[in-house]
Amino acid sequence: MRTTNALRRTATALLTTTAIALAPTALAAPDHAGAGASWRGAWAASPQAPTAPFAPNWSQQGFDNHTVRQTVRVTASGTRARIELSNRYGTTPLRVTGATVARTDKGGAVRAGSVRTLRFDGRPSTTIPVGGTLLSDGAPFPVKAFESLTVTLYLAGRTGPATFHHIAGATSYRADGDHRADVDGSAFKETGTSWYFLSGVEVTGGRDTARRDGIVAFGDSITDGVGSATDADNRYPDELAERLAAAGSPRAVLNHGIAGNQVVNDTTWAGEKALTRFREDVLNERGVRTVILLEGINDIGGSTVDSPVPPTPDVSVTELIKGHRTLIRQAHAKGLKVIGATLTPVKGSFYDTPANEAKREAFNTWVRTSGAYDAVVDLDHAVADPTDPDRILPAYDSGDGLHPNDAGYRAMAGALDLNQL
Known part of the structure; x- marks a missing residue:
């Protein structure tokens, strides 16, 4: 529909009035x-x-x-x-x-x-x-x-x-x-x-009342858990919370992913752009110390994909990087640590074009080398097929070449360095 x-x-x-309206009505x-x-x-x-x-x-x-x-x-x-x-x-x-x-x-x-x-x-x-x-x-x-x-x-x-x-x-x-x-x-x-x-x-209450070490996973459908089993709580933020607890370092992990969301562009069907919603969805969360940023693949592919929703304006790698730098500054101003994540593979998906892949690789190089984040997690490498690195490993693929399955989300959670959190 x-x-x-x-x-x-x-x-x-x-969308044009939210920045003004939200604060006084909350x-x-x-x-x-x-x-x-x-x-x-x-x-x-x-x-x-x-x-x-x-x-x-x-x-x-x-x-x-x-x-x-x-x-x-x-x-x-x-x-x-x-x-x-x-x-x-x-x-x-x-x-x-x-x-x-x-x-x-x-x-x-x-x-x-x-x-x-x-x-x-x-x-x-x-x-x-x-x-x-x-x-x-x-x-x-x-x-x-x-x-x-x-x-x-x-x-x-x-x-x-x-x-x-x-x-x-x-x-x-x-x-x-x-x-x-x-x-x-x-x-x-x-x-x-x-x-x-x-x-x-x-x-509130209990022995953990004073803890302020929660984690927000912020992003799009791959954070939201598209491709994971319904009612199974196997999204990557779920798997991360379980891994932390098993390691003796329990932490609240809050999922602020929206399927289809973009950093730079607003949409009517996939939420306001990250640059707008980050304040309300992340900076107002209580008890949080760290945010994991995994977003940008819809900015890269949104102008080229043939789908039931309207295409969005083309976004350059420079614009996407500028958007991430803005989110990092906002998080740091709030005292939050920021972990940047590389974008996962798209070969074989509806985003698979030479131009989109070149953008993804360029952005991932910046994530790995810029020093803009407090730490980096290479989710691209975590789920890629070693014999075809631009593609998700078949054992981790939900079937569309873009979204991981339960095993893939578990691998993503396993790639995070718990000490960095």
């Missing part, structure tokens, strides 16, 4: 049950404007008397939890009638006895203004790293187009009416693979 003309006009207007609800607590990110997903470039989803029509149940896996422990909801790309104020958090069971079910009502400034319901982001109050809900949580939202009225994250790599569930407190999943007749309104889970 192509984006409608009306949505394109709305998205374009939002809200942080008081934590009535834990004021002064030191919160840190445990899970995240970057918000996107409503779109359906490849397959139908619920974002463009939104919700009306629906309950939406969504499952996420956290990578940090705590004794209290709260959620972040985003109406960044909404066209009307978002009324959330009620929300719960619970421990995940099978399918759309949750574990009996685990359902907790979430409150917002002490109330069970809340309204999030257009462009706004809201944190719930902290709930007494102990969680462990790598535990799956289910967040359920009841939306009694018409929401209009929904801010969402397109490629979740996880199953979400929808039911008619109010089923926020249901334990079994029988009412949830519809499923999808996107997250709606939910953009973060934070934790």
